[in-house]
Amino acid sequence: MTKTLANQVVDTLRAALSERNDFIPLHEPELGDTELANVTDCIKTGWVSTAGAYVGQFADKLAEATGTKYAAPTANGTAALHACFHMLGLGHGDEVLMPSLTFIATANSIFYTGAKPHFIDCDKDRLGVDAAKLDDYLETIGRREDEGVRNIETGGLIKALCVVHIFGHPCDMDPIQDVCDKWGLKIVEDAAEAVGSTYKGRKCGSLSDIAAVSFNGNKIITTGAGGGVISNDETLGPLAQHITTTAKRPHAYEFIHDYVGFNYRMPNICAALGVAQFDRLEGFIETKRKLFTVYEKVFAGIDGVSVLKEPSDSRSNFWINALIMDKPDEETRDVILSKANDAGIMLRPIWRPMHMLDIYKDNPRMPDLSMTEYHNQTVINIPSNPKLLPLLT
Ligand SMILES: *Cc1c(COP(=O)(O)O)cnc(C)c1O
Secondary structure, three states: OOOOOHHHHHHHHHHHOOOOOEEOOOOOOOOOOOHHHHHHHHHEEEEEEEEOOHHHHHHHHHHHHHOOOOOEEEOHHHHHHHHHHHOOOOOOEEEEEEEEEEEEHOOOOHOOOOOOEEEEEEEEOOOOOOOHHHHHHHHHEEEEEEEEEOOOOOOOEEEEEEOHHHOOOOOHHHHHHHHHHHOOOOOEHHHHHOOOOOOEEOOOOOOOOOEEOOOOOOOOOOOOOEEEEEEOOOHHHHHHHHHHHHHHHHOOOOEOOOOOOEEEEHHHHHHHHHHHHHHHHHHHHHHHHHHHHHHHHHOOOOOOOOEEOOOOOOOOOOOOEEEEEEEOOHHHHHHHHHHOOOOOOOOOOOOOOOOHHHHHHHEEEEEOOOHHHHHHOOOOEOOOOOOHHHOOO
């Protein structure tokens, strides 16, 4: 009898990771001596909170790594996204187009502004926004107006598109930019997973009007919890820095706030960790790219699954590797997930699409989200911790 696909996948992973007997998580932070020294410095000097020299250093490194002029470090990635959408002046009656296939923060941060997340489909190979399908869709439901696109079905005004570079693989931004130019839409980049990735030689986070990144513990580099708003826009960039830090005017002692801002500041102790992590970003990317190559070899002999590749026009940071089943099959997917987790190897499905969650099921959406639903049943994330590489080769 031939082994089932589920058994083949789990046995392959188990064999590949055999030397490691403890539980293998999907991801874990890699922290070293410089991280320890920097955090210790914060503790010894008392500079643990929202003022301190590491925050500025971190902002500079963030801008450099993402090819942007302005960076505003924040408390987490969700706060950074919220600041982005807030700055677009969104409110009730407005809509923002975004992929249904993403992490919940993308939708929530739009919802916080009063606007409605409006779900669109992804493409097959990059899992990102499908520009051609978006244009066709806008042709059927949209009417171009000065401030955006009138949704003739809901009456709402579509003001922006949010793209998400899934697992660090850049979206195909050129056609996306063309569609947004045609329809007069701003682009927000959710680059939470794509720090260090490039599209046609350009850095993710610099491919849009304004972008958000995350430095949560499971991301490619971490500040514990953290994020950032980045931009090359001369208005939005400085505004992001201002409104995420309570919109306080610089003054030696007076408290003068000229806008209802947010306390989304990144603490110095987190920035201290991040300054050390940034110096290792290229190394982590190299390791993760090698991890991909090893996984590709390991799974080459198994019919029915392949490892998600980077787009040929891009250099991905391979934040988290993904297995893609050749055919959507929820039952097999679930058997693989449960067998692997029972065997101490953490695997996860891709997020449940937003339009399939009760909280967002009534939101505006493309009627055809078939590629999203297809990939909901094909994608399985596999352990992508840089520490695994020596065990795998
Ligand atoms: C991690 C992540 C976020 C949000 O980051 P937090 O720092 O956890 O708030 C947003 N979008 C995507 C796609 C993410 O993966």
